[in-house]
Amino acid sequence: MGRTDQVKAVVALIKAHRNKWRISHRGKNLVAMAALGIDLDQILNEIYCGITWQDYVSGPEADRNGIPGPIWVFGMVIEEVECYLKFQIKRGNIIFWISTHPAEYPLHYPFKSY
Numbered sequence: 001m002g003r004t005d006q007v008k009a010v011v012a013l014i015k016a017h018r019n020k021w022r023i024s025h026r027g028k029n030l031v032a033m034a035a036l037g038i039d040l041d042q043i044l045n046e047i048y049c050g051i052t053w054q055d056y057v058s059g060p061e062a063d064r065n066g067i068p069g070p071i072w073v074f075g076m077v078i079e080e081v082e083c084y085l086k087f088q089i090k091r092g093n094i095i096f097w098i099s100t101h102p103a104e105y106p107l108h109y110p111f112k113s114y
Contacts, residue, residue: 008053023097032101036079075107
């Protein structure tokens with residue numbers, strides 16, 4: 001499987017398991033939601049409706065804390081702000097959104113054509 005095929009498969013997997021999405025309640029994510037003027041459900045719906053394989057930034061990577069499941073990073077514009085989206089695919093295809101906040105540095109999208 002080529003890299004683009006792998007990324008397309010991951011996007012298909014996460015979209016197919018929308019009912020298993022969870023989001024970290026870490027402070028940075030909560031502050032971001034308030035700054036963007038949207039709530040938890042809205043940010044997840046924005047991601048679900050908008051994320052594509054071209055939003056890929058990096059991954060899969062191993063979790064540095066040793067938690068099983070690959071870590072992926074994507075980026076997309078939400079409420080006119082480029083956001084950093086990091087998620088982990090856990091056992092049972094639970095999609096755990098670790099980071100959903102404005103990007104703190106420019107993101108590089110290897111598959112996006114400008």
